[in-house]
Amino acid sequence: MFNTLVSLMGSAIDSADIITFLEQHGFKYPKKPYISNRSTEISYWIENKKLGIDLLFNAQPYLAAYPLVQSNKKGIFVPRLASAKWYNNKSSTTFPAQVDFNATFEHLNTSLGAPTLKSSEISPIWLNDDGSESFYRWRIPVDKQKYISWGPEFTDEQTVKDIVLGLDYRNPLFHLYNEMDYCTLEQFMKEQTFYKTSTLMFLQWALDRKLIAGTVHTAARDWVQSQHKGYVTEEDFAAEHAFIKAYIKNLSGHDVLYGRDLALTFLKDPAQQNNYRGEAATAVLDAIPIDQEHYNIASALLDRRLKEYQEHKFAKSGK
Structure with a gap:
């Protein structure tokens, strides 16, 4: 599952590979797969609760390698697979570095290195009342040329909240x-x-x-x-x-x-x-x-x- 999704990252929602993947794994193909420039949203999620996986499709990832894809109608754009998020491992996915939802902070730190991001680096308002970090995130490159990375989020509840695979996140300033x-x-x-x-x-x-x-x-x-x-x-x-x-x-x-x-x-x-x-x-x-x-x-x-x-x-x- 993990390697398959790596190969699909950046693919258009209406591509044959994406359609086949959704059908094989029980994801419902959206009734309105395309995104209009009249919409306030440029992305949407497709959920699969049985597998514990959500897929994000985004029309504008803000990466030069993944430009806008125009549909056959003006003002209508084709979103790409931008992210996969696991909330549990009902899918029995094998993740790199023997990471799973039972991993401890020590295991993550040893296997993946220091966290890529901690809550306070986004803003101090994300800190807990006692000043401790509320979460740590890792983003490890999978394919640098395609801007694909993955990693878990570990929370102050001492658990892995989710594991994400996707295109590198860009937020315009x-x-x-x-x-x-x-x-x-x-x-x-x-x-x-x-x-x-x-x-x-x-x-x-x-x-x-x-x-x-x-x-x-x-x-x-x-x-x-x-x-x-x-x-x-x-x-x-x-x-x-x-x-x-x-x-x-x-x-x-x-x-x-x-x-x-x-x-x-x-x-x-x-x-x-x-x-x-x-x-x-x-x-x-x-x-x-x-x-x-x-x-x-x-x-x-x-x-x-x-x-x-x-x-x-x-x-x-x-x-």
Whole structure:
């Protein structure tokens, strides 16, 4: 089962191999297998409670190796098998390194090495009340070229909660444009929005601080154009990943958020600051140009927040 699913990862829901696998193992083929760009969801699960396995099909895994698959109808996309999750081993699957649902933390640590991720690395809010970790996760590469990995999650109840096999997870930090809506980089570049301004300023700061991986570009616009994709992920950065993710996604546990931070820095009217997403504030923010004067302000803010994160992870920072 494990090796079969490895070979199927990234396959389209309507491929012959996937259809055969679902039929052979008692999974129900979905009545609506495709995903519309009008939907708020880009993925869905197919459950098999008898086997204790759920399969995730995703139309946009945010991996360049697995681009969107257009169906024969405009606006309709074909999801791929992105993940398999075992909640128990009713399927009698043999996992690598003799891992099973009875494995102890010591066995996992010895067989797989140190955990790839612990709860506090996502956000301090995931810690237990006594400060202990609520879970540990391992993600071990199975096929690096195909971005496939696997691993268990071990919880504070001293049990293996689940075992996952799937495409490497990517969560965009910035959405430049929606490929499922057939938007383009050219459209994004023509926009005059604060979201675009704040995104390009952050990327320019990251380029200036040598925080973007393997690029010869020195201007944010040029770097974005070289990517040929509508999103930016953590993997696009070469360093300071924890700060970048915590600041952009507000994961520090101290409510310090880049977009709000920058908006309040630029807004001068207290009423607009109190309602920085309101119509009046939005009009002011959307009109801010990407020029040296405003970039210098954003750059100074980012330098200060990086220093704070390095020193105390925003624990002593003000909003």
